[in-house]
Structures are given as structure tokens and as C-alpha cells.
Amino acid sequence: MQTLRFAIVTLLATVFVTFAAPVSAQAVGKSNHIAMRMVAETDTPAPGSTVTLGIAADPEPGWHGYWVNPGGAGIPMRADWTLPDGARAGDFRWPVPQTLKIGGIMNYVYEGPYTPLVDLTVPANATPGTKLPVAVKLDYLVCTREICVPESKQLSTSLTVGDGAVPPERRAEFDRWRRALPRPLGSPARYQIANGKFRVAIPFPASADAAGAYFFPLTDGAVDYDAPQSVARDGDRLVVETAAAGSFAKPVEGVLKIAGGQGFMVSATPGTVPPAIKTGNPDGDSIWTKVAFAFAAAVLGGLILNIMPCVFPILSLKALSLARANETESDARGEALAYTAGVVIVCVALGATLLALRAAGSSVGWAFQLQDPRVILFLLLLVTGIALNLAGLFELAAPGFVNRSAAKGPSGAFATGALAAFVATPCTGPFMGVALGAALVLPTAAALAIFAGLGLGLALPFLLIGFVPGLRAMLPRPGPWMATLRHILSVPMFLTALALAWVLGRQSGVGGMTLGLGAALLLALGLWWTGARQRRSSGLQWAPAVVAGVIALSALAIVTRTPVQAATEQAGLLNAQPFSEQRLADLRAEGRPVFAYFTADWCLTCKVNEKAAIETDAVAKAFKDADVAVLVGDWTDGDPALGRFIERHNRAGVPLYLWYAAGSDAPDVLPQILTKQQLTALPGG
Amino acid sequence: MREYLFAAGAAIAAVAAMPIAAQQVTGQQAQDFALTDMYGKTVKLSDYRGKTVVLEWNNPGCPFVQKHYTSGNMQKTQAAARADGAVWLTINSGAPGKQGHMTGTEAQSFVRKTDAKPTDYLLDPRGVVGKAYDARTTPHMYIVDASGTLVYQGGIDDRPTADVADIKGARNHVLAALDELKAGKAVSVAETRPYGCSVKYAS
Numbered sequence: 103m104q105t106l107r108f109a110i111v112t113l114l115a116t117v118f119v120t121f122a123a124p125v126s127a128q129a130v131g132k133s134n135h136i137a138m139r140m141v142a143e144t145d146t147p148a149p150g151s152t153v154t155l156g157i158a159a160d161p162e163p164g165w166h167g168y169w170v171n172p173g174g175a176g177i178p179m180r181a182d183w184t185l186p187d188g189a190r191a192g193d194f195r196w197p198v199p200q201t202l203k204i205g206g207i208m209n210y211v212y213e214g215p216y217t218p219l220v221d222l223t224v225p226a227n228a229t230p231g232t233k234l235p236v237a238v239k240l241d242y243l244v245c246t247r248e249i250c251v252p253e254s255k256q257l258s259t260s261l262t263v264g265d266g267a268v269p270p271e272r273r274a275e276f277d278r279w280r281r282a283l284p285r286p287l288g289s290p291a292r293y294q295i296a297n298g299k300f301r302v303a304i305p306f307p308a309s310a311d312a313a314g315a316y317f318f319p320l321t322d323g324a325v326d327y328d329a330p331q332s333v334a335r336d337g338d339r340l341v342v343e344t345a346a347a348g349s350f351a352k353p354v355e356g357v358l359k360i361a362g363g364q365g366f367m368v369s370a371t372p373g374t375v376p377p378a379i380k381t382g383n384p385d386g387d388s389i390w391t392k393v394a395f396a397f398a399a400a401v402l403g404g405l406i407l408n409i410m411p412c413v414f415p416i417l418s419l420k421a422l423s424l425a426r427a428n429e430t431e432s433d434a435r436g437e438a439l440a441y442t443a444g445v446v447i448v449c450v451a452l453g454a455t456l457l458a459l460r461a462a463g464s465s466v467g468w469a470f471q472l473q474d475p476r477v478i479l480f481l482l483l484l485v486t487g488i489a490l491n492l493a494g495l496f497e498l499a500a501p502g503f504v505n506r507s508a509a510k511g512p513s514g515a516f517a518t519g520a521l522a523a524f525v526a527t528p529c530t531g532p533f534m535g536v537a538l539g540a541a542l543v544l545p546t547a548a549a550l551a552i553f554a555g556l557g558l559g560l561a562l563p564f565l566l567i568g569f570v571p572g573l574r575a576m577l578p579r580p581g582p583w584m585a586t587l588r589h590i591l592s593v594p595m596f597l598t599a600l601a602l603a604w605v606l607g608r609q610s611g612v613g614g615m616t617l618g619l620g621a622a623l624l625l626a627l628g629l630w631w632t633g634a635r636q637r638r639s640s641g642l643q644w645a646p647a648v649v650a651g652v653i654a655l656s657a658l659a660i661v662t663r664t665p666v667q668a669a670t671e672q673a674g675l676l677n678a679q680p681f682s683e684q685r686l687a688d689l690r691a692e693g694r695p696v697f698a699y700f701t702a703d704w705c706l707t708c709k710v711n712e713k714a715a716i717e718t719d720a721v722a723k724a725f726k727d728a729d730v731a732v733l734v735g736d737w738t739d740g741d742p743a744l745g746r747f748i749e750r751h752n753r754a755g756v757p758l759y760l761w762y763a764a765g766s767d768a769p770d771v772l773p774q775i776l777t778k779q780q781l782t783a784l785p786g787g
Numbered sequence: 788m789r790e791y792l793f794a795a796g797a798a799i800a801a802v803a804a805m806p807i808a809a810q811q812v813t814g815q816q817a818q819d820f821a822l823t824d825m826y827g828k829t830v831k832l833s834d835y836r837g838k839t840v841v842l843e844w845n846n847p848g849c850p851f852v853q854k855h856y857t858s859g860n861m862q863k864t865q866a867a868a869r870a871d872g873a874v875w876l877t878i879n880s881g882a883p884g885k886q887g888h889m890t891g892t893e894a895q896s897f898v899r900k901t902d903a904k905p906t907d908y909l910l911d912p913r914g915v916v917g918k919a920y921d922a923r924t925t926p927h928m929y930i931v932d933a934s935g936t937l938v939y940q941g942g943i944d945d946r947p948t949a950d951v952a953d954i955k956g957a958r959n960h961v962l963a964a965l966d967e968l969k970a971g972k973a974v975s976v977a978e979t980r981p982y983g984c985s986v987k988y989a990s
Binding site: 174175176177180204205206207209241243245248249250251252254322323326348 | 914949950989990
């Protein structure tokens with residue numbers, strides 16, 4: 103049947119052929135569609151050292167050169183070296199390529215400038231001043247979308263054995279080229295071929311961004327290059343699935359590229375790779391079970407939020423206002439629904455912003471808006487105002503912009519809900535961490551449902567009061583006691599303001615905190631004056647508060663995040679300082695023992711070591727007792743200076759752990775898997 | 788007439804929508820096909836059942852194809868294969884407007900000018916057979932034995948360059964496989980990575 107169908111197709115296809123277009127002319131001969139030059143990092147390499155050579159290639163617009171694995175068609179570059187006796191050229195290291203699909207065939211190419219790098223070993227017995235002529239014949243294929251041309255180039259450069267000095271502009275150029283190379287991921291991956299599918303599980307921290315991931319196989323024969331790839335995140339692993347090229351049992355090397363062009367070298371051995379959650383996970387939990395669980399957790403978390411100091415006063419007064427007003431059934435329901443809508447909409451809006459920011463590549467967490475000191479300052483002023491109102495300094499009877507929150511009617515209820523949700527986020531973190539963490543790896547719709555669940559939980563008590571008359575009847579009758587309660591409720595609100603002032607201080611330093619407290623004081627004075635005018639029933643009651651409020655808000659323009667923040671946050675338990683070679687030299691000159699570790703957000707081994715060994719109380723204590731200085735180098739964005747330092751210790755990438763005992767000449771390079779015992783033993787040994 | 792055209796169109800749409808094997812598995816039955824040759828005659832793979840068939844993907848504009856034609860290596864391989872009783876089908880899957888696409892008359896003149904020795908030259912401008920065989924490069928070679936089993940797929944030799952000088956000393960995978968078949972042995976190198984220009988399919 104298959105055969106018959108196939109025969110029909112081909113017959114029909116050939117019948118309907120259009121004969122057009124002449125054979126396109128082929129440029130043969132001395133073409134030059136890729137400009138190339140060979141550059142050495144130093145023209146005066148030292149005897150016995152390795153000098154890195156770059157082949158800076160620049161294809162003409164519309165033309166592309168090929169990666170070391172060209173993909174479905176194409177040919178990799180071949181190099182034929184002519185070197186002085188004793189000199190040796192290694193393999194090329196290739197920059198992260200791009201995909202280019204032409205007529206259904208996947209090609210792994212470079213459409214813009216690219217520079218493969220190669221290490222040349224200088225003979226150890228070379229005497230300084232000797233010339234080292236280096237020549238290479240390169241054969242490569244260069245193509246457009248239509249035609250391919252094989253080209254050949256002779257490149258040469260002459261080096262002189264010397265001191266190995268690298269001129270700064272050369273260094274900058276090579277740093278740029280090194281940045282384009284894939285970095286070793288550090289942890290091994292695993293792959294499985296089953297039912298015609300190739301599935302590779304790559305260790306990749308759940309917290310690291312992996313948008314737009316694509317797996318470029320380096321090993322030929324395992325993967326069908328033309329087939330589309332699907333990528334799923336499953337905790338700390340990233341699973342790429344595509345069609346297999348056949349059966350295969352050898353290790354598979356490759357490069358994982360993520361949006362933005364960063365690439366990671368992956369080495370995968372055969373094994374068992376269960377599909378990721380996208381296609382149903384091995385426990386049989388469907389994605390909707392996960393959603394339902396997270397949704398329930400979110401509703402519960404939202405419910406708990408009601409008794410948080412930042413929310414409780416707003417809610418309880420609103421609840422009492424319902425009872426006080428003795429409203430009709432429908433009014434009560436209307437207000438409850440409006441309040442719920444306000445809460446849920448703000449929660450979903452915050453969640454959507456969060457998802458959008460993450461999609462755009464920012465690494466933000468829940469309550470991300472609280473990372474901005476301007477938002478904190480605004481909240482500080484708002485909470486101070488509410489607290490002063492609860493304390494009875496002024497009344498919100500008159501129409502105004504804030505009093506909507508206490509006003510009656512659906513719009514007032516809506517504003518109260520929105521306010522409660524917004525103010526509640528600082529309290530959400532610890533309770534909601536798990537549910538919201540789950541939300542972020544789910545499809546957008548499911549994630550938003552969870553944010554809505556949080557809002558629903560927050561609104562639930564009020565919703566009940568609105569819809570169950572019995573509950574409303576249980577609320578105490580209004581009376582003078584309510585004024586007292588209101589004054590008491592101002593206390594948690596003031597405490598919230600205090601907490602916000604502390605956060606502001608953490609973010610903007612003492613200056614920022616003082617600015618915030620000054621702004622709050624100014625606002626308080628304005629509100630005090632307003633309150634006084636209210637009691638005298640004089641005109642323009644709100645003028646002082648508005649003026650003071652505007653001046654106070656202008657502080658938003660001034661307050662800035664102090665750069666120290668990032669460092670202190672990273673320091674954490676160990677009081678670690680950012681790594682620099684200068685800092686390291688200074689600390690060693692002081693005679694202090696130094697522990698230096700190098701990490702990256704995408705390095706799973708690093709994260710595991712940090713959690714399990716480095717950032718633990720035992721290690722912190724041992725280090726503190728021995729006055730060990732801790733330096734941390736963050737290689738997340740591939741800083742070339744850091745890369746060179748790492749390479750000098752015979753590592754291609756992170757993790758790298760170095761121990762400099764006090765007064766020692768050279769560091770001990772520690773194993774890549776650390777234990778607490780190893781680290782706590784360091785100062786003594 | 789209209790009804791017939793409509794029916795034909797519907798048949799194309801319906802059949803094209805069904806999946807066709809994206810590649811042929813070495814050691815299994817090679818999928819039959821029917822193509823129009825350079826004289827306008829319909830030729831089927833199954834017409835040659837009982838004989839060894841060599842398939843060669845061709846694009847005269849491709850420098851890698853030119854390497855083997857200007858040196859006479861492809862013609863020599865064709866002649867050697869046919870002298871042993873094998874059938875040689877050269878197939879062109881270049882889409883109209885793309886490099887190497889040829890009409891029947893152009894193909895005839897190509898065969899004449901290069902003094903090529905194929906049994907026939909087949910036109911696959913829609914790329915249907917090329918895609919069914921997962922032909923990726925020009926040249927890309929396949930060998931189907933007398934029982935219709937695919938016994939080789941890959942490159943013509945083991946020197947993936949466009950340099951004529953590399954032909955000497957290279958292992959011609961097709962001739963080696965044909966010799967083994969003739970001796971009643973299994974093909975020792977049954978799959979290699981093909982090299983050349985990508986087949987210029989319509990996208």
C-alpha cells in the first residue's frame with residue numbers, strides 16, 4: 103500500500119512539473135566568499151608555551167561557512183598545517199553556530215563573522231629570537247541558499263620565540279572570540295534512543311534561563327538533523343527530544359545553545375532518559391494534577407495572608423464596614439464580588455508581569471517589584487498613611503484619592519481588594535515559594551490560574567462574609583469599641599512600615615532609608631495638618647496632605663539602589679567578596695588563607711556544591727574561626743578575564759575550587775565535588 | 788475533463804498529506820518509486836528487480852559533482868558497474884529555478900557532453916523521491932541489490948573534498964560494495980556520511 107501510494111505520488115508529481123529556469127551559472131575558480139586572516143594572541147610566544155591562533159573568518163553577506171559538524175549537508179573545514187619542527191597544532195575550537203534550514207535540510211553554519219581558535223605548542227627547546235613560520239592550508243565549503251563553492255586558502259604568520267607578551271588590543275580581540283565559544287557544562291548528560299526518538303537529558307539548574315534552547319550534535323549518526331527539536335524543563339534537567347538517525351550506542355557530544363547565543367558543551371552517554379513533564383512524567387502525575395495541587399496550595403496561601411500584619415487591618419475594617427452598614431443582601435454580595443475581583447486582577451497582573459519579565463530573560467522572582475527601592479518607598483508612604491489613618495490622625499470621610507479604599511460601594515471594594523493584594527506581596531514569599539515556583543515552570547495559562555488562586559484565597563474570607571448572612575450576623579455590632587479596635591490595628595500597620603523601612607535600608611543604604619523616613623515624616627506632618635483642619639472643619643482640608651504627599655513622592659526620583667547590594671546579597675553566610683586577581687593578591691599579602699570558588703548560574707554541580715557544602719553553617723564557622731577570606735567568581739556571562747584565570751588552573755570551566763593556605767605559593771585545586779568535611783578540614787590542614 | 792483534473796488534484800492533496808517514510812533503512816526493502824526520465828518515459832525502480840541498481844543524486848552545477856565528472860571518475864564508476872550487469876540511475880532532485888535543475892533535453896545534453904554512462908537519467912523536480920530516500924547531498928549514492936534490498940547509502944568515496952587530486956587513493960565505496968556483492972559477500976561499509984552540495988529542493 104505504502105509502495106502503491108508512493109508510486110502514485112511520484113507519477114502525479116512528475117506529470118504536474120513545470121519546466122522553467124535555466125541552470126544557474128556556477129562560479130568556479132578563485133572565488134573568495136569568506137575573508138580570512140590568521141592572528142596569533144602573541145607574536146612572541148615563550149618556549150614550551152601554547153599560543154592561541156584565531157582564524158578570523160568573515161563571510162560575504164548572503165553566504166555562510168560551516169560548523170565542525172555541518173549538519174544535514176555541507177562539509178567541515180579541513181586544515182593542513184606546515185609548522186617548524188617540534189611545533190604542534192591542536193584541534194580547532196569552534197564558536198557556537200546557528201541553524202539554517204534550506205529546503206528541509208538543516209545546516210549548522212555561521213552567517214556572520216566567526217573565529218575558530220586553535221592552540222599551537224611552541225617547542226620547549228626553541229631559543230628566544232628564533233623565527234617560527236606558521237602556515238596552514240584551509241579547505242572549506244561556503245554556500246548561499248542556492249549554491250555552494252569549495253574554497254581553499256593559504257594563511258601564514260611568522261612568530262618569534264620571545265617572552266609571550268600579549269598586546270592589550272590583541273587580548274581584547276581574543277577575549278571577544280573566546281566569549282563566542284561554548285563553555286563546558288561541567289556535569290555529564292545522558293541520552294536514550296527509543297522508538298525512533300533521541301532524547302537527551304542535560305543537567306541545567308532550574309533557576310537558569312534556557313529560553314530558545316537548541317541541541318547541536320557534534321557526534322554524527324545519532325540525531326536526525328532535519329527533525330524539529332522539542333525542549334522541556336524538568337527541575338534541574340533540560341530534556342531535548344528529536345528524531346533519532348538510527349541506532350547508536352557511543353557517547354554523543356554536542357553544544358546546547360540558548361537564546362542570546364550562549365553555548366554549553368555537552369557530553370552524553372547512553373542511559374535511560376524518562377520524558378519530561380511536557381509529555382507526561384514517569385510518576386503518572388499529569389500536568390493538571392500538578393496544576394490542581396499548586397492551585398490548592400495557592401488558595402491556602404492566600405487565605406493565610408489575611409492574617410498577615412500588612413493585610414489584616416485593611417481587611418478587618420472593610421469587613422466591619424459591611425456589618426456596620428447593615429447593608430442589603432445584594433449590596434453585600436456586590437461588594438464581596440468587587441473586592442474579590444480587585445484582589446484577583448492585581449494578583450494575575452503581577453503574575454503576568456512576572457512571566458513576561460522572565461520570558462524577556464530577566465531572572466526575577468515573586469515579589470520582584472519589591473526589588474526596586476522606588477516601589478518600597480512608595481509602599482512605605484502608603485502604609486504610613488494608612489497607619490496614621492487607623493490611628494485616627496485624620497479621616498477619610500471626604501472624597502479623595504486614597505479614601506476609595508474605605509469607601510462603600512463596589513468601586514471602593516474593588517480598590518480595597520487591589521490594595522490588599524499589592525500590599526500583601528511582601529508577606530507572600532515564604533508561604534508561596536513552592537506554589538509560585540511550580541507556577542513558573544508551567545505553561546502560561548496554568549501559571550496564571552495559580553496566581554488567580556492566590557488572589558481567590560486572599561479574597562475568600564470577605565467573599566464568605568458577603569455571601570453568608572449568618573457570618574455577617576456573627577460580626578460584633580458596631581459601637582464605640584470600633585474606634586479603639588481601629589487604633590489598635592494601626593500597630594501592625596506601623597510595624598509593616600517599619601519592615602519596609604528596613605528593606606529600603608537594605609537596598610539603598612542608610613542614605614536611602616533616611617530619605618524614606620524623612621519622606622514618611624513629611625507625609626505624616628501633612629496628614630496631621632489635614633486632620634487638624636478636618637476637626638476645625640476649615641476649608642481646603644486636603645491641601646496640606648496633598649502638598650506634603652507630592653513632595654514626599656518626589657523622593658522616589660532620588661532614591662537609588664546601592665551597587666553594594668548585589669555583593670552583600672551574594673556574600674550570604676560566608677561573607678564572600680567578588681573575585682578579582684588583585685583582591686586575591688591583596689588578601690594573600692595580608693597573610694590570610696583564601697578560599698576562592700568559581701560558579702555560574704547554569705552550572706548544576708556548582709549549585710549543588712554551594713547548597714550542600716560551601717554555604718553551610720559548619721563551613722562558615724570553620725572559615726570564620728580561621729579568618730579565611732572567601733572570594734567568589736561568577737562566570738555566568740563568561741567573563742574572559744575569569745575564563746583565563748580558570749584555564750590557568752587546568753580547568754576549562756566551572757566549578758573550580760581553590761584553597762590558598764596562608765603563606766603558600768600555589769593553591770590547592772580542590773575536587774569538583776565538595777563535602778562539608780573537606781572544607782572544614784582545610785584551615786587545619 | 789474538469790472532473791478529472793479536480794480528482795487528480797484531490798488525489799495529490801490526499802496522498803501528499805499522508806506520511807511517506809523520510810528515509811530508507813539499510814538492510815531493508817528499498818521503497819519503490821516511479822519517475823519520468825529524460826525522454827519523458829516513466830521508469831520504476833521495480834522495473835529492475837533481479838538486478839543490482841545504483842542510484843546517484845546529481846546536480847551538474849555542484850562543484851563536488853563536477854569533481855567526479857571532470858575527472859571522469861563518475862563515468863568510470865558507471866561503466867564499471869554496468870559492465871558487471873548493474874543498472875545505474877542518475878536522479879536530479881533540483882527544484883525548478885534552483886541550481887542544477889534540468890529539463891529532459893538539458894539532461895540529455897548533459898549526459899552527451901560529459902560522456903556519462905548511466906542506464907537512465909531521471910527527473911525528480913518535486914524532490915519526492917529525493918526526500919523519500921533522504922538524499923541530502925550531490926552526489927549521494929545508494930545501492931539496491933537484486934532482491935530489492937538497500938545495501939549501501941552514503942558518499943561516493945572517503946575523501947570529502949572538491950579537489951580532483953583527492954580521487955586518487957580514495958576508497959570508492961560504490962565500486963567496493965559492488966565487488967563484494969558480486970563475490971556474494973555482505974557489503975562491509977554499508978553506510979557512510981555523504982558529502983557535497985545540499986540537494987536543491989524546493990523549500
